[in-house]
Amino acid sequence: MIDLFFVGTTLCFFALSVVYVHAIEKLRGGGRG
């Protein structure tokens, strides 16, 4: 159960990091517009 918590935390962090990448790319695109 505790293993699932830490594996889940890791997966969430990396999923949010991918969202972070796309948010920054959107900011870059918006800045140019």
Place this chain on the structure above:
Amino acid sequence: MTTLAFLQLGAFFLVLMLLTKPLGSHLARVFDGQRTFLHGPLGWLERGCYRLLGIDPAEDMKWTTYSVALLAFSLVSLLFSYGALRLQGLLPLNPQQLGAKQMPPDLAFNTAASFSTNTNWQSYSPEATVSYFSNMVSLAIHNWASAAVGMAIAVALVRGFVRRSVEGIGNFWADVVRGTVFVLLPLSLVGAVVYLALGVPQTFQPSAITQTLEGGKQLIALGPVASQEIIKQLGTNGGGFFNANSAHPFENPSPLSNFFTLVLIWAIPAALTHTFGKMVGNERQGWALFGAMSVLAIAGVLICTSAEQTATPHLSQAHIETAATALQPGGNMEGKEVRFGIAGSSLFAAVTTGASCGAVNSMHDSFTPIGGLVPLFNMLTGEVIFGGVGAGLYGILMMAVLAVFIAGLMVGRTPEYLGKKIEKFEVQMAMLATLVLAVSALAGTALASAFGTSSLNNAGAHGFSEMLYAYVSATANNGSAFAGLNANTPFYNGTLGIAMLMGRFLMIVPLLAMAGSLASKTPAPSSSGTFPTDTPTFAGLLVGVVLIVGALSYFPALALGPVAEQFQIGSTH
């Protein structure tokens, strides 16, 4: 400072400067995909990796693709290590019969996050916790991969300055393979043999049991140390084979091995400044960065060594001789190995924290407040004093962008760096990367101040320094410990693990975004109004920006820790 300390510092920088140009030129050729003298003996390995992994090295990636590849690679390798650490009891090369009991989930998470981010913070005692297999596979894989990833990110950012009107910043997989095969592997093979010659063991035998002079029994931990030690230092990883890290005589047997280790830690970070100069077509640009880093480094070493050599008033009050003589080193020798002395320990502390290595040969917790402030401040600069393998170069380039922005504001011109206009987006990304580090380090320390004080061995300002050091070390991906803090608790393992991930990936992504933005720009021709960035003036400005950003962001926290402690010592004098 003693004459010996000055001589050691001079010799160290001389060797470093002699290595920078040849190694930096080699790195530039490797990451440009040019043929080097190593392609003959090792080219088959590079081609084999591409074939095995289905990589087309010529495929150029946009910054978003590059970032997602980096994140995917790091996620998979982190989860692999987590699983392998938890299952170490079922895996081979485990003569001490270590299992999941020694590696509970929170510790496995912290350790896997630590090694995959090049931090190598160790909340555990290695010889009593991890098997040889865990050391050589589950953890060592990151010693190679995280260093190669660091170099890849730095080179991708440099390509942003070099390329014109394109979206691509290179191929992540090719950069990692090239860095591993043509840089880390050959240097590690040679360096491991040197470590063996210097007395570092390499064996699969279990720990030895000997009889002491008093008739008792003593367990002497052994293992494949030399092969771990070389990549630990060369890759600025820092995770020790033994709990005492580089203070242990089997990791760092003599002053000569200490000097060799110091050179290894800064060899690639220093060389990468020359790589930068080669890739942008102006070697003076690289030397300007090298100069700025050197000024910060030498200042740190001088302050730290002087503080440790001066020691504290308490020693004088206790009638202890604190002057260096022919028979004793004087100063503050608490927590230092006699074979390294104050000069060898202070230089090591400044080098390992400047470089995000995290190996230690002395107890930083036992340093004087000002002596301990130097390693802390080195990490707070964002690891730009030569920095980690790759991390130092991309960190100092982030500071260089801020420096030209500030210079542009002062003279009222659009800032440029290497012909590329530094505009709103680039400054936003540089600030985002800077703020991520501050938030992670300071918020973590604040949380620990509320919920983690039961792990402290010291109260007051020194106890605060121990917590601050832990979160700064984790965020900066350094990994050295101040000691005095029991970090092997679910709270610290969890929060420090998150701080390591934030400090690594949330900083790298904005810098890759900056690389993508810069690569898509067309460089403007230089004119009489262009601010030169290959001069001592620019190096001075860069030093100023690093100090100001560090001071403004962290001075309040430093005031509560080492600065307050220094005043407390003064008041008891």
